[in-house]
Each structure stands twice: as C-alpha cells, then as structure tokens.
Amino acid sequence: MRDAIIVGGGIAGMPAAWRLRHSDIIALEAGNRIGGRLRSERRGKYWLNWGGHVFGGEGSYADKLLKEVGVDALDLPGSFSALSFKGKTLNGGNVNLYPFKLPLSWGTRWEIVKAGLKVMKAVKAYGRVNKPRKGEDYRVRQQRIYDFMADKTFAEFTGPLSPDADAFFRPTVSRSSGDPEEISAGAGVGYFLLVWDKGAGLARNIVGGAATLPQAIGDKLGDKLKMGAEVLQVVQHNDHVEVTWRQDGKEHTEKARYCVMTTPATITHRVTKGLDPVVYDALGKIKYGHYVSAAFLTNETGRHAWDDVYAYCTPQRSFNIAFNMSNLVRSMEGGERAPGSSFMVFSPATLARNLINLPDEKVLEIYRKDLEEVFPGFGNIVVEQSVQKFHDGLAYCFPGRNKVQPMLMRAPNRIYLAGDYLGSWYTETAIQTGLLAGEDINSKLYTDKLLPDNGFSY
Numbered sequence: 404m405r406d407a408i409i410v411g412g413g414i415a416g417m418p419a420a421w422r423l424r425h426s427d428i429i430a431l432e433a434g435n436r437i438g439g440r441l442r443s444e445r446r447g448k449y450w451l452n453w454g455g456h457v458f459g460g461e462g463s464y465a466d467k468l469l470k471e472v473g474v475d476a477l478d479l480p481g482s483f484s485a486l487s488f489k490g491k492t493l494n495g496g497n498v499n500l501y502p503f504k505l506p507l508s509w510g511t512r513w514e515i516v517k518a519g520l521k522v523m524k525a526v527k528a529y530g531r532v533n534k535p536r537k538g539e540d541y542r543v544r545q546q547r548i549y550d551f552m553a554d555k556t557f558a559e560f561t562g563p564l565s566p567d568a569d570a571f572f573r574p575t576v577s578r579s580s581g582d583p584e585e586i587s588a589g590a591g592v593g594y595f596l597l598v599w600d601k602g603a604g605l606a607r608n609i610v611g612g613a614a615t616l617p618q619a620i621g622d623k624l625g626d627k628l629k630m631g632a633e634v635l636q637v638v639q640h641n642d643h644v645e646v647t648w649r650q651d652g653k654e655h656t657e658k659a660r661y662c663v664m665t666t667p668a669t670i671t672h673r674v675t676k677g678l679d680p681v682v683y684d685a686l687g688k689i690k691y692g693h694y695v696s697a698a699f700l701t702n703e704t705g706r707h708a709w710d711d712v713y714a715y716c717t718p719q720r721s722f723n724i725a726f727n728m729s730n731l732v733r734s735m736e737g738g739e740r741a742p743g744s745s746f747m748v749f750s751p752a753t754l755a756r757n758l759i760n761l762p763d764e765k766v767l768e769i770y771r772k773d774l775e776e777v778f779p780g781f782g783n784i785v786v787e788q789s790v791q792k793f794h795d796g797l798a799y800c801f802p803g804r805n806k807v808q809p810m811l812m813r814a815p816n817r818i819y820l821a822g823d824y825l826g827s828w829y830t831e832t833a834i835q836t837g838l839l840a841g842e843d844i845n846s847k848l849y850t851d852k853l854l855p856d857n858g859f860s861y
C-alpha cells in the first residue's frame with residue numbers, strides 16, 4: 404500500500420506532491436502535460452500564455468513555493484488599468500475620471516459615477532473584511548469573505564445600467580467566469596479591489612511563464628509522476644483509499660493510506676465514492692463558467708505604447724481583456740528593446756459561451772478583427788496564434804456560495820480536497836490547499852507509524 408496518491412497535475416496537485424515527495428507516493432495526471440489551467444509555452448525570451456498568469460506576492464503561498472522549488476517570479480511593472488473603449492485608449496491618471504475622457508453622454512457618466520461610488524464604498528468595506536486578522540485561522544477569513552454581500556448578485560447591487568455604463572463594470576466582474584447577473588455582489592466587489600490595488604492580491608509573473616512552476620515540480624518527481632493516467636474512481640474506506648486509473652488503455656488499481664483530490668469539483672464529484680455525504684453534496688453545488696483564450700506572438704520592432712501596460716480592459720468586444728505577456732521581459736531588458744511581444748486575450752462567462760463551440764479558426768478571426776481595432780496594425784505583426792477552450796474555466800462565487808463553504812471545510816478522513824474552488828484566490832488557493840493537504844498527510848503518516856498494528860513495515 405502506498406502512503407498517498409495525488410490525483411491531478413495542476414497547481415494544486417503539484418504542491419501536494421512536492422510536500423509528500425519523500426514518501427511512497429504517485430501523482431496521476433490525465434493529460435500529457437503538467438499545469439492544468441496554468442498553460443504557457445516558451446518562445447525564445449517570451450512565453451505564450453493561455454491560462455492563469457498572475458500570482459500572489461511576497462509572503463503568499465505562491466511565493467513560498469516558488470522559493471522552495473527555485474523558480475523566479477517578479478512583480479509586474481506595467482499598468483493594470485488601461486482601457487480601450489469607444490475608439491479611445493486611456494492609460495494612467497485617475498481611473499475615476501475615465502468616464503469624462505470618453506465620448507459618453509452626461510446621463511451615462513452620471514450612471515457610472517453613481518454606481519462607481521457605490522462600488523468604491525463597498526470595496527473599502529471588502530478591504531476590511533479581506534484583511535487577515537492576527538492569529539485567525541485562514542478558514543475563518545475565507546468564510547468572512549464569502550459571507551460579504553452574499554445574498555444578492557452584483558447586478559442586483561448596482562441596479563440596472565445602460566449598455567455603456569454597464570461596460571465599466573462587466574469586464575472586471577466577469578473575469579470570475581460568471582456574469583454580473585450570476586456572481587455574488589461581494590465577489591464582484593472583490594474583483595475591483597484586485598484591479599484597483601495591485602498590492603492587494605495577484606500581481607506577479609513567473610519568469611519563463613506560469614507553467615514553469617508546476618513543470619519544475621513535475622521534473623523533480625521523476626517516476627512518481629504518471630502522465631496520461633486518467634483516474635476513473637477513488638473509493639474511501641475506513642483505513643485506506645482505492646484508486647483506479649487508465650493508462651495506455653490498461654486499467655490499474657492501487658491502495659494508499661491517503662489521497663489528495665485536486666481535480667476541479669465537477670470531476671472530484673464524479674469519481675469519488677465513500678466521501679462524507681455532506682462534502683459530496685457540497686462538491687456538486689460548485690458552479691463553473693467557461694473561458695476561451697488565445698495567445699499571439701508578434702514581431703514588431705521599436706518601442707510600442709503597450710510596452711508599459713500589462714492589462715487593457717476592452718469592453719463590448721469578443722474578449723474583455725488583453726494582456727501584454729511580455730511586460731515583464733520589457734522590464735528585464737537592460738538596453739535595446741528586443742523585437743516582438745506576446746499577448747493573451749480572454750473571454751469569460753457569456754463571451755466564452757458565444758465562442759466555445761466555434762472552430763478555433765473562427766475564434767481567431769473574431770479576435771483578430773477586435774485586436775486590429777484596439778491596436779491598429781496588429782494584423783501585420785502576428786507570427787503565431789492559437790486558441791484554448793476551458794469548459795470548467797473557473798468556479799465563480801454565486802449568491803449562497805457562503806453556505807457551501809462550511810461543508811467543504813469538514814475535516815477530511817482519507818481523501819483530502821485541494822484546488823482553487825475551495826477559496827477566493829485562484830492559484831493562491833490552489834497552492835495553499837495543495838501544500839496544506841500534503842503537510843497534514845505528512846504528519847498523519849508520521850503518527851500512523853508510531854501506532855502498533857499500523858500495517859507499516861520497516
């Protein structure tokens with residue numbers, strides 16, 4: 404019997420395996436690459452990116468893991484608040500003045516200011532709720548965040564808005580993968596804190612691309628990591644877990660003392676048997692939205708306006724945000740600017756629903772048309788492009804999600820849950836829950852060995 408089996412090779416699974424690497428473990432990944440929804444590929448000094456890309460800074464779990472594994476990440480120098488809307492691009496200065504710099508009617512500006520003041524007040528309150536309190540358990544903080552404005556949607560909170568006023572709020576909120584009509588008011592407000600205050604959350608890029616971190620761990624796991632191993636069933640018994648997977652067309656079953664399930668909640672719900680029924684039920688209540696994204700490599704020469712910008716918000720387009728993934732490379736250049744850049748655009752929620760069933764070529768055609776309008780001449784500098792579609796893009800926080808959390812936080816028996824859907828901080832939650840599951844199992848394995856009749860042989 405193995406000490407533990409880790410299911411899933413994303414950024415929750417790899418930290419769990421990293422913590423348990425000195426024990427008798429295997430990590431099973433269904434796909435042919437490590438990283439899950441962290442998906443990046445190097446291209447010379449740049450990297451193309453299709454999935455998660457910004458990480459927690461100093462003192463975060465991401466920071467701790469990066470340092471342990473020996474992978475570099477740096478704070479992003481560029482602006483997060485550029486806006487391309489109504490034929491104009493704004494970058495810098497007070498974002499509250501943006502509505503007055505765009506060709507909008509006074510009625511629309513008044514709507515934006517009124518709703519904006521409401522959101523600003525709520526962001527201040529969210530900031531207080533979000534702040535860690537001395538000595539408190541992380542689960543208490545997480546529950547407080549989920550409880551914040553949890554009984555209505557963001558759209559109900561702002562009230563009805565005209566399309567141009569709505570455009571100031573929708574792209575930011577729907578980055579959650581849910582539309583303002585779907586996500587809780589508190590979660591929507593939380594997104595504005597992320598955008599308005601870089602220091603409040605995720606603002607770092609991994610040098611070489613996001614997937615560098617899980618891949619580095621995967622490399623160190625050696626033959627403890629099994630690729631192309633799709634887990635079909637995980638059964639929890641009193642004193643062990645039984646895991647069945649398919650690899651190269653063959654089915655395998657192994658027993659382990661513990662298992663860490665790091666697959667999205669939908670998959671964990673489908674494959675696990677024998678979980679506490681309350682936890683099992685809670686897994687079934689997690690809601691995901693789609694994401695469609697595309698990466699572009701370009702070959703322009705000389706400085707460009709986007710060099711100092713990381714994120715452009717692009718309302719009323721097929722994607723709602725465009726990222727300059729070469730922003731970090733620019734800041735690391737000592738002398739001359741190298742030719743080229745790397746861009747990512749993404750479409751969550753309804754935008755993704757409109758694209759996810761179209762052929763990739765059609766999605767690229769739609770994206771290229773919009774990119775040409777945002778960055779005139781873009782069409783002439785693209786040298787590589789490709790699309791990714793994520794059906795379970797991200798779990799979004801819906802009204803009532805707070806009531807599901809205590810069920811998910813029940814003490815585990817033999818099956819541990821880890822993954823981004825367990826909290827509010829995406830990669831940070833994934834890494835945290837993976838590391839903590841690994842640490843807890845390590846200490847259980849240690850105490851198990853001290854007990855008589857434990858089945859361990861020395």
Ligand SMILES: Cc1cc2nc3c(=O)[nH]c(=O)nc-3n(C[C@H](O)[C@H](O)[C@H](O)COP(=O)(O)OP(=O)(O)OC[C@H]3O[C@@H](n4cnc5c(N)ncnc54)[C@H](O)[C@@H]3O)c2cc1C
Nearest residue numbers: 411413414415433439440454455456457634822823829830
């Ligand atoms: C376009 C996009 C942009 C994003 N931007 C950011 C960002 O900037 N910052 C941020 O913090 N987060 C961001 N996120 C979210 C972030 O990517 C996720 O929160 C994080 O990667 C989730 O990691 P995970 O390990 O929990 O899940 P996953 O990455 O989904 O990992 C689960 C793994 O399990 C594997 N698996 C599935 N089924 C099985 C099975 N049956 N057997 C074995 N293995 C299986 C999958 O192949 C996958 O590798 C973004 C996501 C997307 C899609």
